[in-house]
Amino acid sequence: MGLIFFAIGCFGVSQTNAEDISPEVEKLLIVKPKTYLKIDKALKPHRRDTSFLKAFIQKAITDDYSEGQMYALNQMGTTFRNFSEFRKAIKLHQDALKLSEELNNKEFIVLSLNMLGVVYRRTDAVKTALDYNQRALELAESVENPSEHIKRHINISLNCIGLLYQTLGQYDLAISQFERALKSEAKLDNKLGLAINNQNIGKCYEQKEELEIALDFYRKSLALNDEINNNYGRLICKNSIAQIYLKQNMPNAALVLLQTLKEPAVKNGDKSLTSSILINTGWAQMEVGILPEAEKNIVNGRKMAIESSVPSLVMYANKHLSDLEIKKGNLKAALDYFKNAEEIDEEITNERNLRYINDLILRYESEKKNSQISVLAQENELVRLRLRKNQTTILVSTLIIGLIGTILFIMYRQYQSNYEKRVLGLEQHMLRSQMNPHFLFNSLNSIKLYIINNDKKNAVHYLNKFSKLVRRILEGSSLKETLLSEELETVELYLNIENIRFSNEIEYVIEIEDDINVDQVKIPSLVLQPFLENAIWHGLSGKEGKKNLWITVKKKDDIHLQISIVDNGVGRKVSEEIKENRILKRKSVGIDITKERLANFAKDYQYDFNIDIIDLFEDNGKSRGTKIILEIPMV
Known part of the structure; x- marks a missing residue:
């Protein structure tokens, strides 16, 4: 308990005495409910107030109320995460996980694992994030007669795993995870969950370059966020919609939308989101020819991404700074930014990291589909035996056809790319x-x-x-x-x-x-x-x-x-x-x-x-x- 108290004291939140706890919360400390939802019902108005939560943890330690401590630690971790204070968030969620494992409280174990997965994903630590979220999903799905909170966290796990598949470029696999979570959220009538999953599906389609489909999902997510008056969700959706406009060569429309987002994003405090909005604003300004303002916004967005330890956004900013330097005629500076972006990209997706993650994916999927894999293995063996008889002929034919097909495909893509660029320019x-x-x-x-x-x-x-x-x-x-x-x-x-x-x-x-x-x-x-x-x-x-x-x-x-x-x-x-x-x-x-x-x-x-x-x-x-x-x- 002393470690928990020390960790909270180091996080710089303002001091609030335990005596300031309201009578309503005093009742909670007397009844001491064990489930997340009952605790959340009493503390929901205060769950983003770190001063209150710190005071509550002090009181919960004194009254030996472990469930209250776990709830407050995770809520404080989420608040610090949303302010891009990732190290502080990780320490709080780890303390909550340790305490929940000591008590074998599966609700809070699943919650803490998922929250750790979210924080590590936000810092591009993909393999660590995937490990935490898969552990959370496996534990949640093993619970008989799960509570509503467990059901929600199954969806959170699916959502997080989908985001990690998306990071790996496995977009169809990611979409299947999001769609599964979407159906479950609809049954729970959780509109926030519906909004999040629609946003994530839109992101996958955007990365697949299916921009119109992506735009439809972003707009669905925005409508749901409007319905529940979720300002944070609105900022994310509008930034994504503006990014689609930029990719559709509509920088003026993107700029009009982005200029309304900067101030509320700064007030919200999420540095990674603010960084993305600044970089996109700079991109739009660069496309319409406002180069000094464009450079200022992209540089500020890059600085914020570095401070928040989000390398993917640093890479994103460097690529746009490279394009900006080309427009200014500074080819050496453009090359330096481009090389830096490539180096960061290689660090994020190095071969060993990808191999480890793919092993985790295969391990998880194999646990779900053992019987199917066994059948497929037998069929593959039969096919392999048949192919071996004519191996030389098939190999040579395949190589020739593949070579010709590759050459034709490259020629076609080059022609199509040149034609599309010319039409877009016109x-x-x-x-x-x-x-x-x-x-x-x-x-x-x-x-x-x-x-x-x-x-x-x-x-x-x-x-x-x-x-x-x-x-x-x-x-x-x-x-x-x-x-x-x-x-x-x-x-x-x-x-x-x-x-x-x-x-x-x-x-x-x-x-x-x-x-x-x-x-x-x-x-x-x-x-x-x-x-x-x-x-x-x-x-x-x-x-x-x-x-x-x-x-x-x-x-x-x-x-x-x-x-x-x-x-x-x-x-x-x-x-x-x-x-x-x-x-x-x-x-x-x-x-x-x-x-x-x-x-x-x-x-x-x-x-x-x-x-x-x-x-x-x-x-x-x-x-x-x-x-x-x-x-x-x-x-």
């Missing part, structure tokens, strides 16, 4: 060209004038249109194709917003042939906006008098859809002269990007696309505008 450039700061700033300024002039009706009207347009552009940027009806709605929203800045001087008409079903025809998403922008800002903006724009959609034939955009502007020649006289010149890349996107779109069809830009002239040679004709394949 989509990012497209989004930047359509969501350029100049357009956003001027649009909001125009709406601001309505507000200043107290024209509430128009302000609300155009603000609604502007928000719909931004949403359409963000949604469309992740789609390869969209319905013609949706594209025309986006076009109309864009023209409405742009027209505000011309005091509604632009008159536009959209004509669609009767035999075209706009709800069935598909075209590349957001393909018309760059041409309309050129027509407005290079054709109509410099024109005096009436400004007209005609958009016509018709079938050229059974193969191609023809979309023409005609303006009565100043023409390309005059527009170029105006551009040359401007002090600030901005190269327009929207049409070039659109041509590349159309080329990629046409690859899935039998026929090619075509774009014609025609200058229109009066009989006297004076320009009367420009006509753009897009021919997009439909088959």
Whole structure:
């Protein structure tokens, strides 16, 4: 008992006298219930208050109440763990385990083993964590007529083992553990357990690069955390969702979400979670070009990961710092960070460590499936005897087929990777060209004038249109194709917003042939906006008098859809002269990007696309505008 008292005294919690224990808790010390749930019912309001728990342990030692001591030690350990004080947490859980083993109290033995497994997993000590969690599961499953607390800890063990399988890259095996725990948590109606397991399944799918499935599970977990008002769970889910956005090349969406998480994460006190949020924030800022802030956040996140002894997060930060240095042109620094990340990765997953862990996995699984393994061994022996007869032929054939298959697979993956990178690059450039700061700033300024002039009706009207347009552009940027009806709605929203800045001087008409079903025809998403922008800002903006724009959609034939955009502007020649006289010149890349996107779109069809830009002239040679004709394949 003296060791326990000394350990608590060294942890730096504030002093609270045993006399401060409330009458309600005094009753608990008199009745001395033996089960976890009865103790938890009385002490639940205080279980994260280390000052209270310390005072309670002093009183429990005096009153010889061992179950109370074990409960309080484990609760203090959990609190220190959540503040990333892992050494203190381990000492408290070990003291609780020693005491519970002396009393042979299986409930508290299972609890202490599982909590030790959680702490060691958080510090990437995988083999030690797996050992503790498997011991907890084996003991919990051996209990006849288990209590509700034991049932919950079977699920905790499954969850922890699943997380360790996940660390080993055994994602399908991990998912099976989480799904088993998920079913059991549903029977217990434990929404916190449901939230945790949905989050963990999402993480596995994220690591398998199945990002949409991962996002669905993260959102399920977030909804459950919202339902039980679990702020800590919300932070974890939102950080995971932001990480998916980053992997889907949506850094702006990720940054908006991450910027709301830093302050509550710091208040929560979990340094490893705060570290992850800081690193992800830096990643998002790096992708949108805010390099100084990105470096600051990643470096701070790395520092916190080092202080918390979480090498996987240190490695994660180093990889992003390597990418950042590449963007800054510091190739030597980038290489140093990359090498450091690789060294940490090798330390975490060295061969001896993995072999030991795999041995533990096989040992555990063999205890569950002895009969199945025996049958499989017999079948394998029969197969081995048959194969031995034609061993040379099979070996040579397998090697040749494997070599050819490997070469073809590498060539295919290289081609696919290059193609995907090119498409992603085009989509990012497209989004930047359509969501350029100049357009956003001027649009909001125009709406601001309505507000200043107290024209509430128009302000609300155009603000609604502007928000719909931004949403359409963000949604469309992740789609390869969209319905013609949706594209025309986006076009109309864009023209409405742009027209505000011309005091509604632009008159536009959209004509669609009767035999075209706009709800069935598909075209590349957001393909018309760059041409309309050129027509407005290079054709109509410099024109005096009436400004007209005609958009016509018709079938050229059974193969191609023809979309023409005609303006009565100043023409390309005059527009170029105006551009040359401007002090600030901005190269327009929207049409070039659109041509590349159309080329990629046409690859899935039998026929090619075509774009014609025609200058229109009066009989006297004076320009009367420009006509753009897009021919997009439909088959």
